[in-house]
Amino acid sequence: VTLRLYDLAGAEEERRFSPYCWRVRMALAHKELPVETVPWRFTEKEAIAASGQTRVPVLVDGDRWIADSWNIACWLEDRYPDGPSLFGGAAGRALSRLISHWSDTALVGGMFPLVAADVWVHVHEKDRAYFRKSREERLGATLEASLEQRTSRLPLFQRSLAPLRATLELQPYLGGDTPLYADYAAFGPFQWARCISPLALLAPDDPVARWRERMLAAFGGLARAAPGYEP
Amino acid sequence: VTLRLYDLAGAEEERRFSPYCWRVRMALAHKELPVETVPWRFTEKEAIAASGQTRVPVLVDGDRWIADSWNIACWLEDRYPDGPSLFGGAAGRALSRLISHWSDTALVGGMFPLVAADVWVHVHEKDRAYFRKSREERLGATLEASLEQRTSRLPLFQRSLAPLRATLELQPYLGGDTPLYADYAAFGPFQWARCISPLALLAPDDPVARWRERMLAAFGGLARAAPGYEP
Numbered sequence: 001v002t003l004r005l006y007d008l009a010g011a012e013e014e015r016r017f018s019p020y021c022w023r024v025r026m027a028l029a030h031k032e033l034p035v036e037t038v039p040w041r042f043t044e045k046e047a048i049a050a051s052g053q054t055r056v057p058v059l060v061d062g063d064r065w066i067a068d069s070w071n072i073a074c075w076l077e078d079r080y081p082d083g084p085s086l087f088g089g090a091a092g093r094a095l096s097r098l099i100s101h102w103s104d105t106a107l108v109g110g111m112f113p114l115v116a117a118d119v120w121v122h123v124h125e126k127d128r129a130y131f132r133k134s135r136e137e138r139l140g141a142t143l144e145a146s147l148e149q150r151t152s153r154l155p156l157f158q159r160s161l162a163p164l165r166a167t168l169e170l171q172p173y174l175g176g177d178t179p180l181y182a183d184y185a186a187f188g189p190f191q192w193a194r195c196i197s198p199l200a201l202l203a204p205d206d207p208v209a210r211w212r213e214r215m216l217a218a219f220g221g222l223a224r225a226a227p228g229y230e231p
Numbered sequence: 232v233t234l235r236l237y238d239l240a241g242a243e244e245e246r247r248f249s250p251y252c253w254r255v256r257m258a259l260a261h262k263e264l265p266v267e268t269v270p271w272r273f274t275e276k277e278a279i280a281a282s283g284q285t286r287v288p289v290l291v292d293g294d295r296w297i298a299d300s301w302n303i304a305c306w307l308e309d310r311y312p313d314g315p316s317l318f319g320g321a322a323g324r325a326l327s328r329l330i331s332h333w334s335d336t337a338l339v340g341g342m343f344p345l346v347a348a349d350v351w352v353h354v355h356e357k358d359r360a361y362f363r364k365s366r367e368e369r370l371g372a373t374l375e376a377s378l379e380q381r382t383s384r385l386p387l388f389q390r391s392l393a394p395l396r397a398t399l400e401l402q403p404y405l406g407g408d409t410p411l412y413a414d415y416a417a418f419g420p421f422q423w424a425r426c427i428s429p430l431a432l433l434a435p436d437d438p439v440a441r442w443r444e445r446m447l448a449a450f451g452g453l454a455r456a457a458p459g460y461e462p
Contacts, residue, residue: 085322088321088322088325089319089322089323091318091319091322091323091406092319092320092326093407094319094404094405094406094407094408094411095319095326095327095330095405095413097398097402097405098330098394098395098398098405099326099330101398102329102333102394104394104397105393106394163333163335166332166335167332171328174326174329175322175326176321176325177325180322180325180326182326
């Protein structure tokens with residue numbers, strides 16, 4: 001069976017920048033499963049209609065369509081039990097859920113006003129009106145205004161990483177000595193930002209930045225090889 | 232061996248209100264280990280000097296003195312492997328670390344300005360000057376000023392619980408079908424607030440409030456039986 005992943009792409013087909021799709025890309029690599037990615041744009045709702053909803057990631061495994069990064073991770077864990085575990089057992093799976101939700105809120109939510117204007121630069125021409133309208137509603141401001149405020153907002157975002165930083169000062173990965181799905185859940189947002197924004201989110205000596213380096217290097221540099229900005 | 236726990240007490244000896252001591256009380260009950268608690272006040276630094284530091288919880292197990300709620304949880308897990316596991320394995324232990332740090336920041340940190348003035352009411356007379364000075368420095372305001380602002384701050388705190396709420400809408404405990412140390416790490420702050428403040432932190436229909444009810448009922452109502460306010 002060839003797995004197929006609908007993967008958010010920018011104007012350049014190779015620029016893949018969804019934080020949620022990156023979670024799945026990393027989880028597939030962890031499970032040692034090859035995947036064929038299909039570039040997808042925000043407005044191509046019909047292409048994934050068989051999934052029963054309108055957003056990526058969508059994984060197609062044989063005749064099954066699975067949507068949502070968490071659901072896909074659970075699918076991979078259960079369907080491919082012989083590959084390395086993404087959760088390290090039932091307790092690890094349950095605990096990863098809070099970490100995934102925390103990542104949605106604190107990382108995707110925290111980065112969103114910092115990088116939204118940069119996303120707009122990279123989205124496909126046909127997605128730009130959709131993106132601007134939906135994101136400016138969420139921001140409560142124009143993309144341009146969000147860009148002007150980001151320097152003053154960055155220290156607050158960096159402080160909000162305190163729990164992640166405190167953990168990564170004590171162990172190399174959220175999963176312990178080796179990465180687990182919780183690491184991919186938290187890394188996806190950093191890779192999203194890296195793919196579309198030149199903004200330096202982290203000081204180089206931040207333990208979070210050192211963990212990000214390890215994640216960029218994982219699986220033969222899978223995430224590092226993707227078109228984006230340094231680091 | 233009788234385990235002994237130095238446990239922060241208020242003016243009334245039976246009012247035990249440290250969020251970190253409550254984590255340990257719950258973890259000991261989970262491990263089915265009896266404990267003798269020793270009431271301790273903020274300024275009694277000499278009593279726990281053998282632990283090498285100045286704060287509770289401090290657990291005394293034979294000739295070993297162990298400080299810090301996380302270290303104590305790991306000690307109990309490793310020293311008493313026959314009792315129910317607090318982490319559910321190595322992955323669960325690693326993942327619990329982020330949840331514990333998140334709880335320190337988002338829950339203890341988020342509740343602190345809401346309940347600090349109520350703590351002052353309950354601390355022992357001999358601790359009051361110490362408590363007011365150290366906490367007003369942390370608040371950047373007087374205790375009385377923090378009390379006046381709390382109604383306006385409460386909605387922000389409730390919104391900050393989004394990751395916890397989203398998780399507990401999907402599973403009864405952070406640990407899954409049964410509680411694990413991560414649940415005690417997050418419950419400790421709620422029990423702290425309950426022990427010293429009449430403030431209703433949560434709407435009754437909040438999934439977080441329903442989880443808190445389950446935690447109050449655990450171990451024969453251990454936490455519910457402690458002197459405090461409803462719920």
